[in-house]
Amino acid sequence: MRAFWHDTWGAGRGPAVRLSPATRLLAGILLFAACMLAPTARWPGAALAAAIALAWLASCRPPWRFVRAVLLLGLVVLLPYFLLIALLADGTSPTMSHATLTAAASLLLRGMSGLLVSAATLTTLRISELDEALAALPVPRAVSGILVQIVHQTALLAYETRHVAAGMAVRGASSGRLTAWRLLASLPRVWLPRVVQRADRVAAAMELRGFCGPTDHQRPRACRAWQDVLALALAATVLAATLAVRFGRLA
């Protein structure tokens, strides 16, 4: 069995992968912030958000099937906003419908660019590197431990669900609607306790292995080489340029 989302961690093959984990994460956060702050209702802002997303995608080179899945997810989540245009436009004011169309398009572009930047950042980090990246940043150890565990446990949950689904299929859930409904109805009583028990046991193991406890090693440095400094400087410059465009100086 394979978990699609889980296996994409660290699957990027672009030059950004050569940066230190903390730099990759920080640069991703800065670029995500730039996409969210870009005034996408105006052409310069829209172009900037699109350029940021494309440039970061090129730097990270995530697997194409993953990019395609993220694009699809973005469209599913963001396209329904266009349905609101019909509700807001009364048909008498073209300015009003243009404004609502611009607002929806702006939201789509901002959401898509943010989603792509986040997804690309994810593919530059293996989960162990995520832990290392968080350890290099001023994030409390407990918080970084919990974040890494959320990612790991989500994958475990996906696998557990697949096992339950496989069990259901084998026991007849896939043949006959009545059986399927009966088994589906029992899901909260089967799946949920199983997942809760598992979470309980994993928590005990985490405690025992000192997962969130203090470590003996020093905080690793976020920037290791000149490439890291350059990447962070570029990301910060992009964010600054976005702010300048947003607040009118370059518009």
Place this chain on the structure above:
Amino acid sequence: MTVPALAFSHVSVRYDPAEPPILNDINLEVAPGEKVALLGLNGSGKTTLLIAAVGLLPHEGTISVCGLPLTREKLGEVRRRVGFLFNVPEDQLLFPKVLDDTAFALTRQGMPAAEAAAKAQATLSALGVGHLAQASLHHLSHGQKQRVALAGALVASPPLLLLDEPSAALDPPAKHALARLLADQPAAMVVASHDLDFAAALCTRFVTIEGGRIASDQADAAEVRRQWDSSA
């Protein structure tokens, strides 16, 4: 006088104050390097004893590991001296990649990543799963996960190993190899198992538990087998 690797003195454990104890007045000492098999039927209290020894359950009485009392203040120090194998290996595998998981015990002690990775790789190889170092844990069989979890427990060379059913998911050749490997470890060991053949190949002392109490403590596996056969 040698400090025992593990000492239980009048230890009782209960999950519910209204219920009878799961472990009742346990007295047990394990010397450094000693290999002890903890034998008993399902529900006899073997796993509870192991879990209590690392402070995951509240207990009455005193427990000490390598001379350190198991108290809230010393809990971290105690756990650093223990390698633990849960009976469901997936529960203790906390990283998606095999090598990262095995190296974790070393990196958290401050060992440089490259050195930790090399040592983790050597431990995995000794357990016959070196070729899986770069694999995702989610793609392994149960027996492979068992060996990876065991590697995580062995890699930091703790002075005490607490192993809950280490042979449960292994095929016969892997079981023999594991028994040989564990027998060569200098650490003291408490091995909870139903598998008397595996226990006999590894341990020199056999403690049986019945109803939360120590029923027998002897050096002869054959005697335990006779008792089990007669009660069957």
